Amino acid sequence: MLWPLSVCFLSFVVLFMLSLTMVGLGVIFIMKDLIYFIEWEVLSLNSGSIVMTFLFDWMSLIFMGFVLFISSLVIFYSDEYMAGDLNINRFIILVLMFVLSMMFLIISPNLVSILLGWDGLGLVSYLLVIYYQNVKSFNAGMLTALSNRIGDVALLMAIAWMLNFGSWNYIFYLECAHESVEMVIIGWLVVLAAMTKSAQIPFSSWLPAAMAAPTPVSALVHSSTLVTAGVYLLIRFNFLLAGNSQGTFLLLFAGLTMFMAGLGANFEFDLKKIIALSTLSQLGLMMSILAMGFPKLAFFHLLTHALFKALLFMCAGAIIHNMKDSQDIRFMGGLTTQMPLTSICFNLSNLALCGAPFLAGFYSKDLILEMVTLSYMNYFSFILYFFSTGLTVCYSLRLVYYAMSGEFNSSGLHPLNDEGWVMLRGMLPLSLMAVLGGCMLSWILFPSPSMICLPFYLKTLAVSVSLVGGWLGYELSQSRLSYSNWTWRHQFLTSFFGLMWFLPFLSTYGVVASPLRLGGVSLKAFDQGWSEFIGAQGMYTFFSSNSKITQGWQNNDLKTYLLSFVLWTSILLFLVMY
Structure with a gap:
């Protein structure tokens, strides 16, 4: 048991020191406006030469620092959470491969090397999802x-189109x-790739x-x-989005994803799925x-969200454990x-998610909503933004009400305690960052703050929507009986909203019903059918049967050869004469 523990601790120390180095370098790079290409x-x-290119700028360094910081604490946390696993060293190695793939993706200014990290993430994520067999x-x-x-596949096609350059x-x-035609096509392919990896509609079910x-x-x-x-990929490709058709398309689908997920979480009872x-x-x-043309704001929210979301999952893991x-x-x-x-950390991360003032999420979410209000924006997208913000507070308060308040609803002989000190030590640094991370990042990324002048009702709209959403979440949770009555009366609506607008069914049964079944038929008819007889398998059967005949001849004595020689000679003479 000592060796896996030492692997956990060693990985934690190395990744933690690397994360501090990366963030420090990122701050220096942003202050001095440096960009390094290493070839x-x-x-x-x-x-001809094959060259590996790495891009080190403030964005890649700060993001790498955050990824390494979170992954170091997750590995430290896993030491206790996965203590019952006999193959914990394999688990840690898989997580390290996952982090390495992400590093490749972050520092690549090249589509081919991006594909290395992109496919690495896909492969290792598959191995980790099927970890419990x-x-x-x-x-x-x-x-x-x-x-x-x-x-x-979209990224591979984008690589093929990049040959034009x-x-x-x-x-x-x-x-x-x-604005060139080739780059517009590459832009659409990159948007498709980003939508699948970041699970936007219609790829949300995974x-x-x-x-x-x-x-x-x-x-x-x-x-x-x-x-x-x-x-992150779209932040790098942001020049292709602002003011283009790709940007409008992405804005619509991202807004619908935001709304659909917020609505679905209010009907869910699985802690991790919420x-x-x-x-x-x-x-x-x-x-x-x-999609609206604010890549720096998107990156800011990406970083703050990483801090409180990792903490939220770690608290959920401690509760489930x-x-x-x-x-x-x-x-x-x-x-x-x-x-x-654990409850303090959980509520802290939940409040940061809701955008409670002066926690990490507030600095990015409030700024985003104010920029949306200030921008030229259609009514539909505007409503999606603010309604989804209200829904976030709604499902967060519902979660807190069910999990934290009232009486314990499970077995009387329960084993609940707060004595998992290894898990708590993994969570406490993230709790600190969930409080201080937002203001620190805003000072680094926006040294001169934007002046956003809005009327009072628009300035307070985000807070008002959040308060209304919180009140609604509390009311829905408290009146459990009427809530269940509503769900019984409106079964189709409940199923529709609670099952992500039926996307899981469309993604599984829809695919199995037509393309995969067609693939099975073609496999039976061609690969395991005619091509077996005509192709390689048929040739193998023909040659092996003939070689057995010649082998039999070779294994017999001289009389067989003489007899066959006389027989063939007489047949040939007969044919020549007549």
């Missing part, structure tokens, strides 16, 4: 892998060629399904790695503000008396 010539053959995990892993393959280093062509992975993985995936890869849907809602917020793997919030209640420190 490594891997292979040179005749006049059961049917549900296998199905969730397959849905995750197949959904992400669509984005991988003579190099795959997209970073050199974005500003000068963003994200709640990926909750089959262990909770430390969920904390890492939903905060700073897999789901944020699409947002938090997963809140991630989906925040991803929609990042994508929509990015103590509840003996029960995730239903209806079985919880009164956790504030049983697990006070």
